[in-house]
Amino acid sequence: MNNLLLKTLLGLAAVFSTVAAFAATPLQLSSDVFVEKTVVRADGRKSVVLEKPNIVTPGDNLVFVVSYKNVGNTTASDFVVTNPLPSAVLFNGTSDRLEVVSIDGGKSWGILGNLRVVKGDGTVRPALHSDVTHLKWNLNQPLTAGAGGKIIFRGIVK
Amino acid sequence: MIAKVAPNRTALGCRIFSWYSLCALVAAAPFLTFEAAHAAGTLAGTDIQNIASATYETPSGPVTIDSNTVVIKVDELLDVTTISSDPGDVLTSPGTSGNILTYRVSNTGNGSEAFALTANVSNGGDDFDPTFQQIAIDTNSNGVYDAGIDDIYVAGTNDPVLNPDQSVNVFVITSTPAGPANGDRANVSLLAVAVTGSGAPGTSFAGAGQGGGDAVVGTTGADSTASGFLAVQATTLTLVKSATILDPFGGNRPVPGSVVTYSLVATVSGSGLLNNLVITDPIPSGSQYQAASITLEAASLTDAVDADAGNYNGTRISVAAGNVPAGQTRTVTFKVTIP
Numbered sequence: 001m002n003n004l005l006l007k008t009l010l011g012l013a014a015v016f017s018t019v020a021a022f023a024a025t026p027l028q029l030s031s032d033v034f035v036e037k038t039v040v041r042a043d044g045r046k047s048v049v050l051e052k053p054n055i056v057t058p059g060d061n062l063v064f065v066v067s068y069k070n071v072g073n074t075t076a077s078d079f080v081v082t083n084p085l086p087s088a089v090l091f092n093g094t095s096d097r098l099e100v101v102s103i104d105g106g107k108s109w110g111i112l113g114n115l116r117v118v119k120g121d122g123t124v125r126p127a128l129h130s131d132v133t134h135l136k137w138n139l140n141q142p143l144t145a146g147a148g149g150k151i152i153f154r155g156i157v158k
Numbered sequence: 159m160i161a162k163v164a165p166n167r168t169a170l171g172c173r174i175f176s177w178y179s180l181c182a183l184v185a186a187a188p189f190l191t192f193e194a195a196h197a198a199g200t201l202a203g204t205d206i207q208n209i210a211s212a213t214y215e216t217p218s219g220p221v222t223i224d225s226n227t228v229v230i231k232v233d234e235l236l237d238v239t240t241i242s243s244d245p246g247d248v249l250t251s252p253g254t255s256g257n258i259l260t261y262r263v264s265n266t267g268n269g270s271e272a273f274a275l276t277a278n279v280s281n282g283g284d285d286f287d288p289t290f291q292q293i294a295i296d297t298n299s300n301g302v303y304d305a306g307i308d309d310i311y312v313a314g315t316n317d318p319v320l321n322p323d324q325s326v327n328v329f330v331i332t333s334t335p336a337g338p339a340n341g342d343r344a345n346v347s348l349l350a351v352a353v354t355g356s357g358a359p360g361t362s363f364a365g366a367g368q369g370g371g372d373a374v375v376g377t378t379g380a381d382s383t384a385s386g387f388l389a390v391q392a393t394t395l396t397l398v399k400s401a402t403i404l405d406p407f408g409g410n411r412p413v414p415g416s417v418v419t420y421s422l423v424a425t426v427s428g429s430g431l432l433n434n435l436v437i438t439d440p441i442p443s444g445s446q447y448q449a450a451s452i453t454l455e456a457a458s459l460t461d462a463v464d465a466d467a468g469n470y471n472g473t474r475i476s477v478a479a480g481n482v483p484a485g486q487t488r489t490v491t492f493k494v495t496i497p
Contacts, residue, residue, distance in 0.1 A: 027212065028223075029224065029225040031208050031225040031226055032228055033206075033228045055233050056230050058198070059199065062230075064208055078220075080214065082210065083208065086206045088204050
């Protein structure tokens with residue numbers, strides 16, 4: 001399944017890379033969303049597969065994939081990717097936890113475990129996934145010509 | 159460098175950042191306003207739009223780019239819950255019509271949806287089957303059936319349309335046949351089914367969802383049944399008559415001049431209330447009614463037809479004992495003389 005998945009994603013990345021970017025922009029950025037569905041196989045076992053989001057209902061698990069590629073011939077540095085979370089989506093983490101998040105609409109940033117929410121009565125509680133409004137990845141290595149990658153995060157339809 | 163963690167279920171992306179480490183940079187991002195979330199979830203037809211942006215440095219200066227926007231439409235989840243609103247059995251009695259059982263139908267899906275209603279009075283496992291009269295919708299939402307105000311339900315004509323998280327009270331009106339005995343119960347169920355479709359969870363109806371998406375059957379199967387119960391309260395009445403004789407000589411022989419005191423004891427058994435108990439008894443031929451001798455529960459009553467409960471009309475005595483709860487007795491006495 002994983003190989004299939006990777007092939008699917010790589011195929012999609014290939015599609016995106018054929019989309020013409022701005023001539024002056026040597027970097028391409030593309031976004032895609034998949035939905036996790038549980039299917040029951042012939043032998044009765046359940047497996048989770050990623051599908052194009054044909055049917056999406058509240059509670060579904062979404063996988064967001066942001067692909068980037070340097071299609072120019074110069075090196076890009078200080079590469080930062082920002083993804084505002086759609087309002088109908090609850091952040092459900094990443095597998096690598098390299099993201100920083102904002103819980104105030106992108107004004108301030110930090111690792112989720114370090115952020116605090118001031119409640120109405122003045123007391124403070126730790127920030128939760130449900131507080132996240134924006135995600136950001138800071139890649140401090142130069143992105144050389146031809147290099148690229150993917151960022152993946154998960155969400156749940158509220 | 160942030161330590162890498164175990165791969166997730168989709169096994170994607172674990173290696174993606176292996177070339178990079180984290181540093182602190184600040185980039186501007188648009189502010190998002192959040193809609194109030196429904197318990198039933200995001201409204202059907204809502205578009206989820208995702209767009210990423212990136213900034214980076216080039217030899218010719220900083221650049222910001224946006225990704226394509228991915229739009230996915232939230233489809234309609236078809237879910238419904240029916241519950242019985244009655245705190246316990248609704249009491250009825252043999253031959254009674256207009257028994258009201260109350261239910262509450264809630265749209266637990268995420269789209270506006272019409273629901274078809276069906277009442278079943280013939281469920282197994284109970285003691286009797288009442289006769290279905292009608293289903294009514296609590297038009298004025300006061301939780302009480304108001305004849306003439308609350309709409310009578312006609313399937314396919316006024317199926318209640320509920321928004322997500324919205325509920326409606328539904329009344330099932332039945333009559334009780336003459337047969338059931340005290341304590342018999344009847345199961346009356348109400349079924350609500352999403353008009354768009356129902357079935358196994360996950361069944362989808364292409365293009366049938368609110369807002370242009372698909373409709374998908376949720377965990378409730380898009381149908382829901384609840385049972386309410388009628389319980390029969392029936393009373394039975396027994397009347398026992400006895401006589402005591404007092405003769406003019408202090409004995410108890412029936413001779414001329416003897417006074418006979420008749421005692422009528424009405425006993426109500428079963429459960430509930432016996433309404434408008436009236437005890438009458440003709441004066442035996444060959445005897446004379448002794449004026450003003452009627453008593454009810456040892457209290458004297460007048461012979462005239464007036465405010466009190468008793469009267470004598472020349473041939474019989476009559477006592478209106480009113481409503482008598484099961485388990486109680488009413489005792490009426492009167493006297494006659496043997497001429």
